[in-house]
Amino acid sequence: MAYTVTRPKLTIWEKMYLPQVVGGLIITLRHFKNMITGKTRVVMQYPEEKWDTSMPPYYRGAPALVKDEKGRERCVACQMCEFICPPRAIRIHPGELPAESKWSKVEKFPQAFDIDMTRCIYCGMCEEVCPEQAIFLRKDYAITGFSRDQMVHDKKKLYEIGGTLEGLVFKWNPLK
Amino acid sequence: MDLIYSIDWILILTSIAKTIAVLVIVLTMVSYTVYAERRVCALIQDRLGPNRVGFPVTLFGAKKDFSPFLGGLGQPIADAVKLLLKEDFTPAHVNKFYYWIAPALGIGAVIVSLAVIPFGSTLFGFPMCIANVNIGPLFIFAFSSLGVYGIVLAGWSSNSKYSFLGGIRSSSQMISYELCLGLSVIPLFLILGTLNLTDIVNYQAKNGWLLLPLLKGGIGFPHLSQIVLWIPIFISFVIFTISMFAETNRLPFDLPEAEQELVGGYHTEYSSMKFALFFLGEYAAMIAGSSLIVTLFLGGWSCPFIPDGAGNGGLEFLHIFPAPIWGLVNIAVFFGKVALLLLFFIWVRWTLPRFRYDQLMRLGWIFFFEIALANVFLTAFILAFIPK
Numbered sequence: 001m002a003y004t005v006t007r008p009k010l011t012i013w014e015k016m017y018l019p020q021v022v023g024g025l026i027i028t029l030r031h032f033k034n035m036i037t038g039k040t041r042v043v044m045q046y047p048e049e050k051w052d053t054s055m056p057p058y059y060r061g062a063p064a065l066v067k068d069e070k071g072r073e074r075c076v077a078c079q080m081c082e083f084i085c086p087p088r089a090i091r092i093h094p095g096e097l098p099a100e101s102k103w104s105k106v107e108k109f110p111q112a113f114d115i116d117m118t119r120c121i122y123c124g125m126c127e128e129v130c131p132e133q134a135i136f137l138r139k140d141y142a143i144t145g146f147s148r149d150q151m152v153h154d155k156k157k158l159y160e161i162g163g164t165l166e167g168l169v170f171k172w173n174p175l176k
Numbered sequence: 177m178d179l180i181y182s183i184d185w186i187l188i189l190t191s192i193a194k195t196i197a198v199l200v201i202v203l204t205m206v207s208y209t210v211y212a213e214r215r216v217c218a219l220i221q222d223r224l225g226p227n228r229v230g231f232p233v234t235l236f237g238a239k240k241d242f243s244p245f246l247g248g249l250g251q252p253i254a255d256a257v258k259l260l261l262k263e264d265f266t267p268a269h270v271n272k273f274y275y276w277i278a279p280a281l282g283i284g285a286v287i288v289s290l291a292v293i294p295f296g297s298t299l300f301g302f303p304m305c306i307a308n309v310n311i312g313p314l315f316i317f318a319f320s321s322l323g324v325y326g327i328v329l330a331g332w333s334s335n336s337k338y339s340f341l342g343g344i345r346s347s348s349q350m351i352s353y354e355l356c357l358g359l360s361v362i363p364l365f366l367i368l369g370t371l372n373l374t375d376i377v378n379y380q381a382k383n384g385w386l387l388l389p390l391l392k393g394g395i396g397f398p399h400l401s402q403i404v405l406w407i408p409i410f411i412s413f414v415i416f417t418i419s420m421f422a423e424t425n426r427l428p429f430d431l432p433e434a435e436q437e438l439v440g441g442y443h444t445e446y447s448s449m450k451f452a453l454f455f456l457g458e459y460a461a462m463i464a465g466s467s468l469i470v471t472l473f474l475g476g477w478s479c480p481f482i483p484d485g486a487g488n489g490g491l492e493f494l495h496i497f498p499a500p501i502w503g504l505v506n507i508a509v510f511f512g513k514v515a516l517l518l519l520f521f522i523w524v525r526w527t528l529p530r531f532r533y534d535q536l537m538r539l540g541w542i543f544f545f546e547i548a549l550a551n552v553f554l555t556a557f558i559l560a561f562i563p564k
Contacts, residue, residue, distance in 0.1 A: 021524075025527050043223055
């Protein structure tokens with residue numbers, strides 16, 4: 001459908017164009033001056049200045065595994081996160097706990113736990129789905145590497161990022 | 177043997193020295209104009225622009241890297257190295273001969289036109305102008321219109337519709353604005369009676385800049401005729417400057433390389449150093465244009481209160497310093513004026529939006545052409561009827 005655009009009615013002053021050009025030049029000069037004198041501060045100089053302090057508590061950074069306060073791993077290798085993960089970034093190789101073990105009721109533990117950070121989309125579904133509260137999204141966001149291999153976080157690296165988290169763990173509770 | 181003795185070796189050697197000096201100064205200026213462009217544009221848009229690259233003097237054993245002022249001064253050098261090392265790709269569908277010759281034409285014409293600009297008074301008695309010819313402005317107009325061939329050939333030989341559109345736009349734009357460019361300075365030549373740029377600057381050094389007749393060697397009150405003549409001079413200054421924007425393809429007249437419409441414009445198919453030559457040519461054209469504006473309207477190398485290279489004029493007590501120092505100061509004054517004008521070019525570029533094509537043509541043919549023509553008659557009238 002063709003339609004007519006109503007043009008704004010211009011005064012003679014505006015039609016002369018040159019005064020308007022000068023007006024525009026003054027506006028840009030003001031921006032330039034405010035920037036030079038440091039009045040406007042919009043840009044953050046990234047590697048020197050970071051926004052870590054003003055990061056919201058719900059920020060979703062790199063996923064990591066956590067241990068409990070006694071240094072035991074929480075993950076039971078149930079593979080829920082592996083199945084829920086939309087980009088299939090998580091790979092778990094579960095191992096079986098021996099029957100004579102005190103914790104044989106847990107049945108499984110993760111032999112290997114890899115998260116491919118080139119695939120991870122930081123959606124937080126793994127954290128949401130984890131029945132043992134073993135995987136959390138941390139606030140690290142500058143995940144870099146020189147090769148694809150370096151971008152795969154293995155179990156050791158994941159615990160390194162994750163640290164410990166206190167609180168109730170079903171896995172290590174003998175009553176459950 | 178007679179031939180060898182008949183050659184003026186001093187003239188040749190000083191000309192070569194001057195040519196090298198001008199080339200070095202102008203090419204350095206080009207790269208730092210690009211830096212200034214990026215920096216000023218960023219600051220106008222509330223950003224910071226390139227402020228990281230310094231000079232890696234730690235490679236040569238120094239303790240700290242050198243990054244003076246606001247930082248980023250190494251950026252032009254890094255860019256130049258990048259452009260030199262990039263793959264020089266020639267697409268299969270281009271007309272090879274013209275494709276190769278176009279960038280050279282684009283920059284060559286501009287650099288040749290720098291030859292007639294007097295960039296200083298005198299130094300040790302040698303005039304600071306590579307070729308002191310009696311047709312200065314004509315020479316520059318001729319070569320800047322040759323520069324359009326670089327663009328048109330690039331657009332046509334690239335065999336791509338975007339490049340072609342860019343080239344076509346450029347040629348029509350240049351034809352429309354060259355007319356105004358030439359017509360607008362005729363009043364100056366009516367007043368001065370000479371086309372020799374060195375004479376024009378000498379006149380301004382003695383009688384005050386054409387655009388600011390108050391600056392008369394020192395400060396002096398202008399004649400009645402100078403005051404009245406200031407009106408046509410101002411009109412021709414405005415038309416000439418705006419036409420120069422169009423001639424150098426700067427915003428608001430950058431239709432040949434309107435990125436939003438033409439991908440890249442006439443240099444879409446160019447890469448590496450061939451693209452860099454267009455880029456260099458464009459900025460060198462800006463410098464040549466600014467030099468011409470400075471020479472014609474803003475007094476060239478002359479600065480009030482400062483003596484010239486022969487130690488004449490200026491304030492009395494400054495004469496205790498040797499004359500060559502003032503010769504160097506005059507050169508610095510000239511390039512300082514050019515730099516300020518370049519900053520103005522940049523400032524305008526990041527303020528104004530692009531003209532629509534019909535508006536561009538209307539402005540050129542209906543307004544500037546007529547005003548410039550009327551201005552010629554106005555000047556002639558003033559010269560004929562108002563006594564000097």
